[in-house]
Amino acid sequence: MVDDISMPSNHGGIVFPLDMFRPTMLAAAIAEGLISQARNIVDAKLELVRHPEIQLVLVRIIGGVVGDDPAAFWRENVELGVVASQVLPRQCFLYWVAGEPEPRQGFIVAQRGQVLHAQDATQDQLPPEATAADWPVAQLLTQLQLEPEELAGGFAGGPRVELSLLDREGDDRELLMTLVGQQPGGEDGGQPEAGGPAGSAPDAEAGPPAPKRASVEDDKKRRAAEHQAELEARQAKADSIHADLPYVLDELGIVVAPAGAELADADILSPFVVAKVDGELPPGIERGLQDQLQGKRVDFAVPVEFLSEVFVEEGPLSKPAFEERSAARTLGGAELRVLEVLGPRLGRGSFIRRGRAGVFVSRTPELALPAALITELLDRQG
Known part of the structure; x- marks a missing residue:
């Protein structure tokens, strides 16, 4: 109660x-x-x-x-x-x-x-x-x-x-290293050598340094620069993924496995959700496949670490909901659990899980799923 x-x-x-x-x-x-x-x-x-x-x-x-x-x-x-x-x-x-x-x-x-x-x-x-x-x-x-x-x-x-x-x-960098569990500056914690300038006694008469204060204009410039840097970083990640894009072909079309991409990278993954190719292929897919893929699907598959990265009708997927609703399915000779879910900002697809390893594929369970590719992505997670 x-x-x-x-x-x-x-x-x-x-x-x-x-x-x-x-x-x-x-x-x-x-x-x-x-x-x-x-x-x-x-x-x-x-x-x-x-x-x-x-x-x-x-x-x-x-x-x-x-x-x-x-x-x-x-x-x-x-x-x-x-x-x-x-x-x-x-x-x-x-x-x-x-x-x-x-x-x-x-x-x-x-x-x-x-x-x-x-x-x-x-x-x-x-x-x-x-x-x-x-x-x-x-x-x-x-x-x-x-x-x-x-x-x-x-x-x-x-x-x-x-x-x-x-x-x-x-x-x-030092803050992240500390969170990761590493000592900034190496195993010695980055301590200065004895007798060096950093080891000298501080000037007793010197007061504390004045806190730095950025003007409103400086702050706007900083945020604009950070936003531009983020856009450039996203584009660099997309370019890197497009330069080396593993894929498999089947009767429905093509399924790509963007290396380094996560389900949160909706801006990078969304071009690889095409129900029916009509004309140009998404960036990164070999141009030589264009004629072969006309009228067929383009899909993607990426690893998923946490259940809550995918959604069911009432919200983020939970372990009890997955265990209750998922269906057993044999892929590549292995017994896996499969459930239709929603990828945020990407649409419906299949969540496949083996132990704690998971994969999202932008095809719903009633469609053919790329067994070899899914198995490879699951194996990478241990």
Whole structure:
């Protein structure tokens, strides 16, 4: 019964898969989101903690701006998850958990500035027979393969870094290396040699350096330059994928396997979703195949690490939903599980899973699936 649910302590934050990102940009985005609401961030710090065993990062804010109710803070500021998703390479999850006397849980899934899904529940909104596993964040943790205690404990034991939300200054490379678990500057931690200038005693009369303050115009230029750099990076990634594009041909057409692409790369993958070729082929596909593929399909297949990267009707796919709805299917002589899902901004397709390894193919299950290609992508994930 709901009355028997033992709720975790009051907490909230943002969780996302660890990938290449700029912690200073994340801090700047969150700071700007708070400043736009006239929030005081003088003492606020952004804390990033990597899970000690898996590649997930927890983001929390420390300081008076959060107040005494972290769950309420994150629930009332869900737009922070949206702005964070604009500078993160993959989807992120902003969540909140409030315990007794008024238990409440919820989360949003955001990717590239868009809310893909949201859930929020109080005790009276759950059915009488609900258990602890039926709360929204509990279901999210099942997808992420986390225990509630790990999240409530702030990924205790994992590497962590902090950034002031007021200054947002830091070395992105060193911050990332710390999160990954490596010492910046090598095994010795990058300490200067004894007797060197960096080891000299500081000038006792010198005051602290004045904090750097960028003008509004400088900030606009910085953001414009960062946006342009992001566009150029996306184009460079697309060009790299187009230069070496593995594929297989079958009776339905062609299925490409863009190396290095993820389901979140909708801008790169969407050209490879063509129901019927009529004229030019998408970039990267050999021109010599153009006549052969007229009137046929173009599809893609990419690895999928987390169940929540794909969607079913009610939201991100969960492990219980996959186990209940997926069908056994033999591909390449191996027993796999297959389910029709939605790839965000890409359309419907098939999610194929073997153990913890997954693949999304932009063909629905009733169509022929490229067994050899799927097996190869699954094998790469171990």
